[in-house]
Amino acid sequence: MAFRDGPLENLKVPLIWTAGLTVLAVLAVSVFLLLGQRRDDPDSQNAIRGAGDQVSGGVGGVLAAPVRWVGAASDYIGDYFFAVSENRRLKEQVAELQAVADANIALQNINSRYESMLGIRVEPPVPTQTARSISESRGPFARSRLIDVGTGQGVRIGNPVINEHGLVGRVVGTSPRVSRVLLVTDVSSRIPVLIDRTDARAMLTGDGSGNPRLEYVRGTDSVEVGDRVLTSGDGGGIPRGVPIGVVARGIDGSWRVKLFSDRGAIDFVKVLRFEDFGQLVDPETLNAPPLAALGTAPVPPAPEAPAPATPSPATQAQPGGEGE
Amino acid sequence: MRRPVAVRVVGPLQWIVYPSLLAILATLVLATPVTLFGLSLPEPIIPMVLAFAWPLIRPSITAPLALLALGLFLDLLFYTPLGLWSLSLICIYAAILVSRNFLMGQETRVLFVWYTVASLGAFFLAYVIVTIVAGRAPSLLALLGQIVPTLLIFPLADRLIQRFDDGDVRFR
Numbered sequence: 423m424a425f426r427d428g429p430l431e432n433l434k435v436p437l438i439w440t441a442g443l444t445v446l447a448v449l450a451v452s453v454f455l456l457l458g459q460r461r462d463d464p465d466s467q468n469a470i471r472g473a474g475d476q477v478s479g480g481v482g483g484v485l486a487a488p489v490r491w492v493g494a495a496s497d498y499i500g501d502y503f504f505a506v507s508e509n510r511r512l513k514e515q516v517a518e519l520q521a522v523a524d525a526n527i528a529l530q531n532i533n534s535r536y537e538s539m540l541g542i543r544v545e546p547p548v549p550t551q552t553a554r555s556i557s558e559s560r561g562p563f564a565r566s567r568l569i570d571v572g573t574g575q576g577v578r579i580g581n582p583v584i585n586e587h588g589l590v591g592r593v594v595g596t597s598p599r600v601s602r603v604l605l606v607t608d609v610s611s612r613i614p615v616l617i618d619r620t621d622a623r624a625m626l627t628g629d630g631s632g633n634p635r636l637e638y639v640r641g642t643d644s645v646e647v648g649d650r651v652l653t654s655g656d657g658g659g660i661p662r663g664v665p666i667g668v669v670a671r672g673i674d675g676s677w678r679v680k681l682f683s684d685r686g687a688i689d690f691v692k693v694l695r696f697e698d699f700g701q702l703v704d705p706e707t708l709n710a711p712p713l714a715a716l717g718t719a720p721v722p723p724a725p726e727a728p729a730p731a732t733p734s735p736a737t738q739a740q741p742g743g744e745g746e
Numbered sequence: 747m748r749r750p751v752a753v754r755v756v757g758p759l760q761w762i763v764y765p766s767l768l769a770i771l772a773t774l775v776l777a778t779p780v781t782l783f784g785l786s787l788p789e790p791i792i793p794m795v796l797a798f799a800w801p802l803i804r805p806s807i808t809a810p811l812a813l814l815a816l817g818l819f820l821d822l823l824f825y826t827p828l829g830l831w832s833l834s835l836i837c838i839y840a841a842i843l844v845s846r847n848f849l850m851g852q853e854t855r856v857l858f859v860w861y862t863v864a865s866l867g868a869f870f871l872a873y874v875i876v877t878i879v880a881g882r883a884p885s886l887l888a889l890l891g892q893i894v895p896t897l898l899i900f901p902l903a904d905r906l907i908q909r910f911d912d913g914d915v916r917f918r
Contacts (some may be wrong), residue, residue: 436805437805438805438843438846439802439804440804440807441805441806441807441810441842441843442809445810445836445839445840445843446901447810447815448810448811448813448832448836449833449837449840451814451829452814452817452829452832452833452836453833454829455818455827455828455829455832456765456827456828456829456830456833456875459827459828459829459879463800469823470822470828471822474822474823475822476775478822478823481774482774482777485771485774485778486777488793489775489778489787490780492782493778493780494783496781496782496783500783500784501849534749555779556779557774557778557779557823558777558786558788559777559778559789559823559824559825560789560860561789561824561872561888561892562832562873562876562877562885562888562889562891563824563826563884564824564825564826564890565873566824566825578824594825595825600837602825604825609876609880609881609882609884610879610880610881627882629882629883629884629885630884630885630888630889630890631885631888632885632888652799654866687779687780687781688779689779689780698902699753709820710813725784726887743822
């Protein structure tokens with residue numbers, strides 16, 4: 423017996439009811455998705471987001487080609503009309519930077535001598551990976567970018583991303599060929615920074631606007647308008663000394679940072695394949711001698727007692743050595 | 747003998763699927779990281795137009811499902827919490843569906859007021875959710891920068907309603 427011939431043959435549900443039921447179902451699915459996210463585990467949705475990034479990165483890259491051409495044309499027109507003033511400005515800038523470059527060479531020389539004299543362990547050189555920005559999200563709720571390099575090129579979650587002016591953000595999602603970069607302006611971005619002039623520590627927190635806030639500033643009068651802000655390297659996520667921007671006062675009176683990375687278009691970026699010392703050290707080396715020998719080294723003899731020829735087994739036991 | 751009357755059948759393909767694909771296409775194009783004469787491209791939430799227009803055109807089962815898909819697409823593209831935009835869009839749809847009897851046949855200015863109210867409600871919901879998830883309230887100025895372009899694309903919703911409202915003679 424077909425369904426149409428059954429007792430429900432004449433049952434007609436108003437369309438608005440079925441639409442309403444569908445709305446309730448979609449509402450439930452949306453709420454479930456929102457509540458199902460684990461804030462303490464950002465990798466929980468990496469597979470879904472990675473697949474989405476892979477698709478939207480590929481499609482968006484193709485669809486955006488005509489827009490890029492229009493953008494290049496507008497840049498060409500701008501360069502044509504402002505070439506003279508730009509040339510004057512650049513000449514002045516080159517003259518100023520020549521003195522800075524000479525001072526920089528002298529300082530590098532002195533610094534390397536100090537490092538060798540003091541035996542300081544300097545940070546190892548950081549390999550980089552150049553990438554092109556494919557897609558951008560610039561709304562108040564999320565500020566991120568897709569770049570066209572992924573795990574296939576050695577990019578990992580947590581890698582800092584810079585352009586020629588300063589810090590752009592850090593990688594928060596990866597797939598084989600596309601990665602997601604969370605910008606420093608995103609509402610969930612937190613970057614430990616320092617003020618170059620006073621070495622005061624602070625936290626750079628994004629709020630979805632173009633200029634992130636400077637919060638938890640240590641010390642009094644440690645920040646002034648125009649101070650340079652660099653990464654502090656605290657926490658080990660980002661190397662120390664990456665330029666970020668200059669301090670400014672927001673219209674709400676709070677300290678904000680004008681980003682260096684906004685000085686030009688963020689079309690090409692560099693991913694710093696940075697790993698802090700904690701990650702670079704092989705865990706096995708921590709258990710190797712001489713640290714591992716702490717549990718087996720003989721106890722120094724008491725000054726009054728005569729020193730035994732060979733240490734007894736009782737004297738070889740060390741506190742904490744039983745658990746090893 | 748009566749002459750046969752051409753019956754125009756407007757299926758979900760015409761008023762749901764094609765507009766959805768166009769919304770996805772426009773969102774992807776506007777997400778291009780280029781600056782035109784020093785200005786970034788705007789980032790309106792284009793599917794809000796559909797969430798407002800669809801319940802006024804006709805109640806449907808397909809439309810909420812399409813809004814769910816569009817919301818998930820926005821979440822994946824913009825890196826917002828999964829479910830954020832689908833919830834906001836479906837809230838607009840539900841509100842307009844409930845008040846459909848009051849809005850049917852109203853003039854464009856009245857519809858724009860309702861579109862503004864519904865969009866502001868959806869943005870407020872998204873604002874609250876992001877504040878809870880991120881532990882910090884997003885900038886109101888940045889929020890305004892997304893609300894304004896979203897309101898400016900209301901003519902698309904009006905065009906969609908006029909094009910498909912009462913377009914299928916079977917629903918007269």
